[in-house]
Amino acid sequence: MTIQWFPGHMTRAKRQIEEKLKLIDIVFELLDARIPASSRNPMIDEIVGAKPRLVLLNKADLADEAATAAWSGHFRALGLETLAIDANGGRGISDIAPRIRHLLREQTERQISKGLRPRAPRALIVGIPNVGKSTLINRLAGRSAAATGDRPGVTKGQQWIRIGGSLELLDTPGILWPKFDDPAVGYRLAATGAIRDEILPVEDVACFILRHLASSYRGALEERYGLSDLPQELPDIPAAAEVLEQIGRRRGCLAGGGQVDYAKAAGVLLRDLRSGKLGRLTLEMP
Numbered sequence: 001m002t003i004q005w006f007p008g009h010m011t012r013a014k015r016q017i018e019e020k021l022k023l024i025d026i027v028f029e030l031l032d033a034r035i036p037a038s039s040r041n042p043m044i045d046e047i048v049g050a051k052p053r054l055v056l057l058n059k060a061d062l063a064d065e066a067a068t069a070a071w072s073g074h075f076r077a078l079g080l081e082t083l084a085i086d087a088n089g090g091r092g093i094s095d096i097a098p099r100i101r102h103l104l105r106e107q108t109e110r111q112i113s114k115g116l117r118p119r120a121p122r123a124l125i126v127g128i129p130n131v132g133k134s135t136l137i138n139r140l141a142g143r144s145a146a147a148t149g150d151r152p153g154v155t156k157g158q159q160w161i162r163i164g165g166s167l168e169l170l171d172t173p174g175i176l177w178p179k180f181d182d183p184a185v186g187y188r189l190a191a192t193g194a195i196r197d198e199i200l201p202v203e204d205v206a207c208f209i210l211r212h213l214a215s216s217y218r219g220a221l222e223e224r225y226g227l228s229d230l231p232q233e234l235p236d237i238p239a240a241a242e243v244l245e246q247i248g249r250r251r252g253c254l255a256g257g258g259q260v261d262y263a264k265a266a267g268v269l270l271r272d273l274r275s276g277k278l279g280r281l282t283l284e285m286p
Helices: 008-023 043-048 065-077 093-103 105-113 133-141 183-191 202-216 218-225 237-250 262-275
Strands: 026-032 053-058 081-084 122-126 159-163 167-171
Touching: 008 043, 008 122, 026 043, 026 133, 043 122, 053 065, 053 093, 065 081, 081 093, 093 105, 093 133, 122 133, 133 159, 133 167, 183 202, 183 262, 202 218, 202 237, 202 262, 218 237, 237 262
Parallel strands: 026 053, 026 122, 053 081, 122 167
Antiparallel strands: 159 167
16 A cells, blocks of 8 residues: 655645745754654755754654664764754753754854844754644744644644744644655654544554564563564564454454454554554664
8 A cells, every 4th residue: 555645735835945945044854753764855855955954853752762863873974963852841952052053153153254243043844744843843932832733734834933032933834745655654654643544544554563563662562462472573464464453352442243443453553652652662773
């Protein structure tokens, strides 16, 4: 199954970003620390070009710490300033301002050398849907300056938000890209909530995730759902469906005749994954 989702407002958002870029000093590229590659829009490099950029690995509180360290090293090797944060809880937020000063130091020095008083930098926040852009803005602003929600598509348009006298932020709607060349990217995005559940078969997404968890986080599955003798590898979808059936029976996800309701069982698994009840998990490595 190939997952695609590129509503019209995402096309508009891309065009609006390109139009406002000349006003921007620095770009905050917000990624999901659980899926840093899959949540990284390949269109962003083309859109923002050579603008100074700070890669923020958000939701680091839900991600495997060792994996986040590996991803941070990976992006730094690419020449990108990188910081792991938890916008919801506040971890790492205080480190953003020093990183901004570091990335814009040459621009600031030029302004001072011309006898100008450096103005507050203007930052553009970009990222896929439901990656936490509005939550980050509210954390930086210390108030509810942007609408938030645990579903994609909450932010509908652009808005400038002033952070005291030290920063101006341009919030934008989350944008995906028209085609996922690797189907696994679509599954990972769906699993972490970047794509609306209503438009995809959650059973397929759950089976995809179960195959990864069985090989990388088997203990978390066994502990959360009381499973035993879980194999180290689920070689195909039917094998993963058998595990999903066990989860459904243990969680009472039953339909008529005592049959397992696989959609309900998949919903249980995905909610546990997204909320952190399965523990700190990362779904891909660099």
